[in-house]
Amino acid sequence: MYTVFFIGTAGSGKSTLVAALSTWMEEQGFDVGVVNLDPAAEYLPYVPDIDIRDRVSARKVMKQYKLGPNASIIAAVDMVVTEAERIKEEMEVVGAPIYLIDTPGQMELFAFRQSGAYLVQKLSDTHSLVVYVADAVYIQTIDGFATTMLLALSSRIRFKKPQILAVNKADLLTEEAIVNITNWSEDPETLLESIDLPSYEKEILRSVANMGGFVEPIFVSAKTGDGLDKLYYQLQIHYTGGEDAQ
C-alpha cells in the first residue's frame, strides 16, 4: 500500500488536486483510493472511499462541546488521532494499492500539532510520500517563493517523509512567472539578488538555498488537468523508480 499525503496552506487546492488526480488516474485505468482526513470539510470535490467525517465532524464537536468555530476545528483535528487505527483498517479492507490522502484545510493544524505527524506515521505503510501543495499565485512573488520553500522545508522536517513540491493553480500563471519560479529554484542567486531582506536573514536564506532547500517544483492545475501526468510520474518514481505501481 502506497500512501500519498497532500499538505499545504488553506486554499492551495489540496482537495481539488486530490479530486483531479484521482479522476485522472481512474481514467488511465489505475486503481486508486481516496481518504478525507479533514473533519471540517463542508464540501468535497470527490467522493472519498474513507471519510473521517463519518467518525469525527467539526460541526458536531462544535455543538456537543459548545465550542467556537476555530476551537471546534482544532479539537476535531486532534480527535482524528483516536480514529487512526480504524482508518488504517478501513484502508486495508478497501484494498487500494495507492491512496491519495486529503488533509485538513489549514496546514498548521495538521503539520504543527502532534496529531498530523502521528497520523502520517500511522497511515504510512511500506511506501509513503508527501505532496506539498503550494499556491501558484502566492509563490510567484519573491517573498512568496522564499517563504513557501521554508514552509515546505518545515513540513519535511515535521513528517520525515520524501516530499515533492507541486505548484497548483498554474493556469493562473503567465509564462514569464513560470520561468521566474523555475529560475529561482535552479539558481537561487537570481532570487537572493533581488530579495529585500536584512543581511542576516538573507544569509540564512542563502544557506538554506545552497544546501538544496529551494526544490524544483512541478507545475500543475487541478482545474485544467495540466501537469497531472507529470505529478503522477513523480509519484511513480518515488514508488518504483519509474514503473507503474500496479
Ligand code: GDP
Ligand atoms: P484546500 O483548502 O487546499 O483543500 O483548497 P481547495 O481544493 O478547497 O481549493 C481552494 C480554491 O482554489 C477553490 O475555490 C478551488 O476551486 C480553487 N482551485 C483549486 N485548484 C485550482 C486550480 O488549479 N486553478 C484554479 N484557478 N483554481 C483552483
Ligand code: MG
Ligand atoms: Mg480541502
